[in-house]
Amino acid sequence: MSFTSNLTNRDGAKIKYDVHPYIFFISAGLIIFLVALTIYLGKDIKDFFGIVQTGISTYTGWFFVLTMNLILICTLLFMFSRFGDIRLGGDEAVPEFSTPAWFAMLFSAGMGIGLLFYGVAEPMFHFISSPFSTAPGSPDAARMAMDLTFLHWGLHPWSVYAIVGLSLAFFSFNKGYPLTIRSAFVPLLGDKVDGPLGYAVDISATVATLFGVATSLGVGVQQVNAGLFHVFGIPQTTNVQLILICAITLMATYSVVSGLDAGIRRLSELNISLALLLMCFVLLLGPTLFILNALVENIGIYFQNFMQLSTWNETYENTSWQDGWTVFYWGWWIGWSPFVGMFIARISKGRTIREFIAGVLLVPTLVTFVWITVFGNSALFIDMFGGGGIAKAVQENVPVSLFVLLEHFPFSSVTSVLGIIVVISFFVTSSDSGSLVIDIITANGNQDPPVPQRVFWAMLEGTVAAALLYGGGLIALQTATIASGLPFAVILLFMMYSLFKGLKDYSGPQQFYIDTDKKPKKMSVTPKPFPAKRRRHKIR
Template structure:
């Protein structure tokens, strides 16, 4: 025991690890022993969260998408995630492969056929079932759930972690995101709470995905080998695949996750190409272009749809579940993509995370979703399979093409590898969080978290299957959304501290309030009066010089007038006329100057500046 205590003290965070591990083990024990009680708690919890806070989740995800776009095109786009001379650790292709496989691989396989076909049969937004409009709406909604929105959540969190971790040399933990807001308090109780919440969100988010993966692997085994679709078989599969994930965890990030990700991407790509070529190829090419265009065209409407006028029950089962699932996954995915993105600029990071996985996901759903809809329209009977069991939908689609057994085996293998990469990546991230941000964590703790994720997935399946998985995702996703919004604010504050905004030049927006407008108008008028006062002083000086010049002219003119013989009377008369005209001009200038001075004094008194033409002793503010 003493050796174990010494090991934990040397390798894990003294607060985050024991609290997170205790809560996780406690949940496993409770849900495993009191299975029926846990199952009865999940459904009411999901209903309460989605009905009371659904609007908050929709607005929160929308705001993070807007924020991520601002970061990509705003003044901080060229800031590097690391020192200014740093270079990326991974090639672009390897980076994309790890992003895609660690992000939502199991979701693509589980829902690739099931979701578009379900929305086609039961459209949520006022179109006739099984119509052309229903098909377009089905693809648009599916794109919405796997498009820019979830990846914006990952991008914001991952960017913040990479920025503070690699550019400011803070530990690669969730608490580091809040350094601009909390300062040194991130090392106290608030920081411990943030990291613990991130650990729990990661464990339950990954466990939800593992539960979906195991259900689909069971369906694949049923298709290929005739296994029963049963909870018992799913428990066996969880145990076997968790062992495989544990081996990958023990191998480390570079030798484990990277290799498995590359193999899995290749297999998934082969499956995608097969269905693309075996299915309605020309229609799929056209559908991809139109689906993407329709998604972009209706993005804002779909993004902000909260069911106010059409009811929110459907949103609770689909969009809100997805948002909570992605949010609960965000500590895992965000930490992972931050770890592999050192040396990239903010623009490169955001655009890469937003566009590449999204466009690949769109291609996947177009190939499998539109193919499934076309087969259903032709009478293949896929709709009945989907309505009975989502996990069998993909295999029912493959059964419509040649080499069905081979492709079903490949699909089962791909799902299994996605299971491994999800558990592998999740365990690595959780271990980083519970070890204070260390990237060289001991194998023993990584194995503990890999086994814990499998155990949580197992008890969730025992407690209620799909409904329990959804409830677990939603219950952990909601509180972490608030953390994400605060983290976004903190990231913006940190960027502004390093790169203060430059003073704006040119026209400015009008002031936001009447007092502000009045103040600015007064300041402007005061400055104008100061300039007018200076102008009067210059004119007065010019007038004095003109009078001196006039006096010299009078003196010199009188002497010169007596000189010419025989011309005294004529010259003197002409000079007198000119002198009188000069005196009148000077007098008029004095009157004009005095009038301007009186006007200036009146304006100055109105603004409370005193008389600018008075001497210092005459001014009211003179002490």
Template sequence: MDSRHPFRSTLAMPVFIPSLMLICGMLIWSIASPGTAEQFFGHAQQIITTQFGWFYTLAVAAFLIGLLGIAVSRFGDIKLGPDDAQPAFSLTSWLAMLFAAGMGIGLMYFGVAEPLQHYLSPPVSTATPAEAAQVALQTTFHHWGLHAWAIYGLVGLVLAYFGFRYQLPLTLRSGLYPLLGDRIHGPIGHAVDVFALVCTVFGIATTLGYGVLQLSAGLGDLTGWDTTSLPFQIGLIAVVMMLAGFSAATGLDKGVRRLSELNLMLAITLLLFVLCAGPTRHLLGAFSDNIGQYVSGMVTLTFRTFSYGGPDQQSWFGGWTLLYWAWWVSWSPFVGLFIARISRGRTIREFIVGVLIVPTLFNLLWMTVFGNSAIWLDMHQAAGSLTAAAGNVDALLFRLLDYLPFPNASSGIAILLIATFFITSADSGAMVVDSIASRGAPDSPIWQRLFWAALLGVTAAVLLATGGLKALQAMTLISALPFAAIMLLLGYGLLRGLQADRLHQRQPLAPATTFWTGQHWRMRLAQLLHQSSATEIQAFISDEVRPALLAVVAELAAGGVEASVIHEPDGKIQLRVQQQALRDFVYGVKCVANAVPAFVLSATNLPGDSQPLQYLPQTFFADGREGYDIRFLRRQEIIADVLKQYERYLSLLYREHGQLLSRAPSHS
């Protein structure tokens, strides 16, 4: 449509319409029969936790190991975009947006609650309260550390790589391009995007539900108002979503970036306040101890499923670790697409380190400061009142702040921080959902982002009104199971794409160009446009290669070096200089048949005589190096190539570090 039209749309209807129908159907079901919906999803959740916990565990482990492997490999040097691309955002702004989009509301909601609850009910037996506190923080670190950001990072890296390097739409379907090819533009691709969009909407709505409950509890604690009523909470959602819509309408560079930087500043302020006003020396020591326990127990934590434990431990595993993995997986389309959009121009290594390490360290510091403060205060000042209130998660952060100086001021900062996290989660979520629904189309109209922001608010309000948050938690676990399988496919597609990228980067010019001066260019072009047969290659070996090798042998003999030319029955030919106790020098040429890819055969603007097999004269050597095509070399150039390889062979003999392979026996 004309971009000047005020009501233009970039929505892809095969994605938009089914997604909207599924979302509306779920909301209608939650309103009409909330009990039935909760019962159904609860039963399905029980089946998944008992039957597929191993799959979640191994999949998340594969995500983390895969990302770390890519970061330390040569693939890490590849840029997310053209080789000359530059990052669109400064490092500080980029890290702030990563932090705000990923776990902001969750950190505020669970920063005090989760360590306290694990302290009261540790997943493994403990002998003392101090040991229980240590296990509680180690478990919390596991849920909010590297594994969580590996889930986000994998999806973000796949989409940023294929979106900016392969110039594909910035949607999930693009990550399956190495597996599906052009079929990503058809029904399979539509289905993948529909699934991602629905999961993203419900995943964000669940988090927004937590946010509004904590925000209303904080306002009630600070002002004394009755904030528990449903009309107040829905009104709070409406106000925050209007602000989120305004931020989304201003665009990524202005709205989200500025709010993200404000979030980071407020979060650091609140973090430093609790660190300084709380048991500072204990917290600093605990941070070091917590990191040590987390890192030393990484392997055990990664693969732990409590298969040898009792029903209580297995129930704990399903209600905590598996639910967290499912929550992060369900959020991964949202966070992955968001961080992909802001990461163009960075190298893969920089992306992985930034996404995996930096937010993780902040999360661990946050959980130490708030979690250890709550446990220490409960032991030494609160006389157990904080652990007694652990069931009231909505207000638990504010109960902690009551035991520190200036509780009203710190609670006010916390409320503002929750509100800004609420806004950034909603507006960045609206942008990402709009990107999925538009198949990555750039410059979508403002009304579409406002529509998605409104839909997120309505979804959160409906679920809050019908008590559907528990049912939605269960649905998160269910929907994340197939998407975890899709993520494994995305990871495999990424490896295939990186291998192809590396091949293109390392592909050298043909050896013939080393000696070519541009003479006889018409003959050279004619050879390029003609696909040789096996008979023609054998004739080339007999007419050009064999005389060249015989000429070299004659000169070697004149210099006192014995050499021979061996022409084998299968058409191979080789010049061999035999050595005693050393590997022989071999320069050989053979006829090789390579299958021509189907997409080349169907091309219309390539040399017209393409056949299913391409025949080439390829070199081979005694040390197992990969050979190369010499079909464009003339006789004198073949002689020069032989001498170049012989000179390389001699130079390696005189180098100490090359003696292992040089002394290896040669077998004829």
């Protein structure tokens, strides 16, 4: 079901739009209502956000931990199973993008701003405030700090992206359904995917995606403001951050209007290049030998403690440290998964399932580990052996952590400006990719939705980020992420089972269609007749 425009402007030209009436308007209405409520209540809502975050984290933290581990196990099973040889799009399909361009786009969409924000801040936070019984500032605290950071940024988040992306790519490119979240549930729901249950899935995905992206935008703009304050003395205030959100949202809108190849791909390649330049600068001019030694040791410790940390729930400590860290991260990655999953599905046609999972799960994880080690261990080295100061700065002002680190290197003004540019470029990439994905969902799977709709969602993302910052800062951003990620975590569990059923019954590419008669029709899950056979049959 979708609505297309019959309206014209003053010149008689047709005004183009293509929306699913239920998914688009309910999603947009719900989001706009929450934004209006946040703006209306203003600062008074901050305490409410704190209560909601504490409640969800306390009573459902175990569920987030369990869900993330099940998803990782399921992803690895798909990779090493007989399904790994299936090619997304059929045996004759070829990749649309080169492997380097593919990696650049999925990494920019998948991590981006978060790594820049937390790459220095998180290891230093755990270094001086560990949830385990390690002396603050000790070598054991440093090891545990890197291990916890690797846990939050390692295999678990990328497995969520992989399972969502694989589901969408398989059901779209191999089974012929529209590229939308509810299509992944045809084996479970059949024709009911085009009813209230299917619509609820897409609405949940839209809301989770928008709040997940808005959280990243809010985090990113805080870091941009911190960099501008550090370099140019521009004050760190909510008003400045709102102005930055407006300016950068306009840049993201221009990028998403330019399209996937002309805008998003080129920008992804640019920000990856700039980020690598910054990382190589820190690696070569920093404690290089310490970093290289640490990379090997960090990875070893990560896998050595993997089972214990990935299932840890603070049961016996009876503390709430996880609420602001692990549970927040798991909610953030789940909230991002419809966006990143659909985006990497859209750019991954032509790759086998084994190649897809290996590319999405293993390569970005390794790059993430390298990034965190270069920046996190450089900061740890300075605090442990070089006079310190970074940990204290992080405690006082988290967003400024990257720029405090760069102060200890030559050309700090130049590299700080480069850091600001990298943050902005990742900011824009996340926003334009998220806008495109949300528009595809609300346009019933149309992979090239009309430009006005892209503009609408890009603007709404910026508005949500601004409203959350105005209404409660980082606490509001974290609460929105966890609250929107919780219902989608349940959806992910059913999605994995649906994908297994679809792969088990797969016998080759099929063609499907969407009815487009005069009145809006439902998405058909009936195969379109092939030329040799003039009949239809239901999928069992």
